[in-house]
Amino acid sequence: MIKQSPVQRVETLTKTEFLENYKHLEKPVVMEQLTENWPAREKWSIEYIKEIAGHKMVPLYDSKPSLDYRHQYDPASKMELKSYFEMLEQGENDLRLFFYNILAEVPELVKDFSYPEIGLSFFKKLPVLFAGGKGAKVQMHFDIDYADIFLCHFGGKKRVLLFPPEQSQFMYHVPFSFSSLFSVDYDKPDYEKYPALRHLDGQIAELNHGDVLYIPPGYWHYIVYDEIGLSMALRAFPRKPGHFYKMMKNLVFVRTFEGLMRKFVGQRWNDRNARLAVSRTNERVQ
Numbered sequence: 107m108i109k110q111s112p113v114q115r116v117e118t119l120t121k122t123e124f125l126e127n128y129k130h131l132e133k134p135v136v137m138e139q140l141t142e143n144w145p146a147r148e149k150w151s152i153e154y155i156k157e158i159a160g161h162k163m164v165p166l167y168d169s170k171p172s173l174d175y176r177h178q179y180d181p182a183s184k185m186e187l188k189s190y191f192e193m194l195e196q197g198e199n200d201l202r203l204f205f206y207n208i209l210a211e212v213p214e215l216v217k218d219f220s221y222p223e224i225g226l227s228f229f230k231k232l233p234v235l236f237a238g239g240k241g242a243k244v245q246m247h248f249d250i251d252y253a254d255i256f257l258c259h260f261g262g263k264k265r266v267l268l269f270p271p272e273q274s275q276f277m278y279h280v281p282f283s284f285s286s287l288f289s290v291d292y293d294k295p296d297y298e299k300y301p302a303l304r305h306l307d308g309q310i311a312e313l314n315h316g317d318v319l320y321i322p323p324g325y326w327h328y329i330v331y332d333e334i335g336l337s338m339a340l341r342a343f344p345r346k347p348g349h350f351y352k353m354m355k356n357l358v359f360v361r362t363f364e365g366l367m368r369k370f371v372g373q374r375w376n377d378r379n380a381r382l383a384v385s386r387t388n389e390r391v392q
């Protein structure tokens with residue numbers, strides 16, 4: 107198993123405690139009681155969301171790499187939320203709801219939570235929802251916008267494995283993407299093929315209903331749903347000039363360039379980047 111220790115857990119934090127001990131140190135933490143007074147803590151479940159938004163058509167993503175000319179953010183399929191949740195209940199374990207804008211799509215749900223007064227300026231236009239079935243996995247990645255993220259979890263347990271940006275050199279980062287190579291298994295690492303994984307030292311958070319995980323900017327994260335669950339991410343965009351610059355570069359240049367290369371070069375572009383992810387990372391540890 108990749109070296110990892112548990113993310114610190116607290117009941118709740120004052121603004122000063124959060125800023126001094128976590129935000130400024132860029133250290134993850136799980137807050138167990140932050141959602142205590144939110145109606146969402148009582149109400150949010152697969153059944154409830156089905157009732158409120160079951161008729162909505164939603165894009166769904168799987169855990170396979172996008173091949174050939176397909177854009178890396180193209181959904182694998184689209185269906186009504188109700189049918190998707192029914193599939194999860196019947197054992198579907200690959201398709202996931204990813205980055206679904208609650209405010210734009212199901213504004214009624216916004217009444218069920220509030221933005222914590224914790225020293226971050228949350229971007230209130232972008233509370234986003236994620237969902238997955240038992241066994242679903244989210245590819246190891248970091249968020250393109252270098253935001254501070256509060257991942258608020260509801261439903262069955264899920265695990266989040268985190269690595270700080272300083273460990274990017276060991277992550278088999280695919281050039282021009284924001285993820286690690288698809289074939290790297292962070293649950294059962296193949297140290298022969300991917301020796302840099304031995305150098306990783308991560309943190310693991312187990313999220314239960316009502317928990318909130320703070321993910322600092324640029325942190326790599328890999329997620330396994332142990333049971334059917336839902337999470338909402340609240341984000342605060344970067345203020346540090348370094349992070350702001352990286353966000354703009356990723357949004358404006360990297361993403362656009364990658365999309366164009368896929369469109370015009372196709373699988374040769376993907377293969378080149380996969381090869382480079384392995385050779386560059388392995389060279390660093392030789």
Ligand SMILES: O=C(O)CCC(=O)C(=O)O
Nearest residue numbers: 236237244249329337339
């Ligand atoms: O919880 C999930 O399914 C994905 C969350 C995530 O990857 C993110 O907030 O960046």
